[in-house]
Amino acid sequence: MSTIYSVDARITASVNDTEVTDRVVDAIENVFPGADPTFQHGELVAEIHDLRHFSELLHREEILDTARGVFFDNREGDTFAFDLKKQAAFEGRVNFAVGGPSELGDIHVRVRVTEPSVEEYVDHIAPPTENGTPVDIE
Numbered sequence: 850m851s852t853i854y855s856v857d858a859r860i861t862a863s864v865n866d867t868e869v870t871d872r873v874v875d876a877i878e879n880v881f882p883g884a885d886p887t888f889q890h891g892e893l894v895a896e897i898h899d900l901r902h903f904s905e906l907l908h909r910e911e912i913l914d915t916a917r918g919v920f921f922d923n924r925e926g927d928t929f930a931f932d933l934k935k936q937a938a939f940e941g942r943v944n945f946a947v948g949g950p951s952e953l954g955d956i957h958v959r960v961r962v963t964e965p966s967v968e969e970y971v972d973h974i975a976p977p978t979e980n981g982t983p984v985d986i987e
Contacts, residue, residue: 854970855963860884860895862935863954876938877956880906900960904974906943913983916975919945929967930959 860877864870873893877886882902884895907916920929932955937944946955962970976983 852965852969852973854965854973856898856900856960856970857963858897858900858958858960860886860897860956860958861892862886862956863892864888865954872939873935876935879941880933880938880943880956881958900974903943906941907975908983910943911981912943913975913978915945916943917971917977919947920971920975924967927963927967928959928961929971930957932957 858881860881862873862877864873870888870893874886877884877893877895880903881895881897881900883899884897886893886895888894907913916931919931923930932946934944934946934951935954935956938956960970978984
C-alpha cells in the first residue's frame with residue numbers, strides 16, 4: 850500500500866527592477882513544473898502540491914544529504930522551508946541559498962505537510978543515504 854502525501858508548497862520570489870519577470874517565472878517552473886506563478890505586490894507567488902520533480906532533481910544531482918540538512922534545519926512544526934538560487938533554478942538545477950541572500954534574491958519555498966509527518970515526507974523526497982546511495986527505509 851502506498852502512502853498518500855498531502856502537502857502545500859508556497860513559492861515566492863521577488864522580481865528586481867534589473868530582472869525580466871519571465872526569466873524568474875521560468876526559474877520557478879524549471880524546478881517546480883506546474884507552479885504557474887502570478888505576479889502579486891512586486892513578487893511572484895505560486896502554490897503546488899507535488900514535489901516529485903524537485904525530488905528527481907535532488908536525486909539526479911546527488912544532493913540528498915544536503916537537502917535533508919537544509920529541510921531539517923529549517924523545520925518548524927508541520928512545515929519546512931528553504932531558499933534556492935534563481936540562476937541555478939533558471940538552468941533547471943537545485944542550488945540551496947544558505948547564509949545571506951544572493952544578489953538577485955532567492956526563490957523561497959515553504960512546505961506544509963498535512964499527511965503523513967514532516968519526517969516521513971522528507972524521507973520520501975530526499976531519503977537518507979549510505980555511501981551516497983539512497984537507503985530504502987520502508
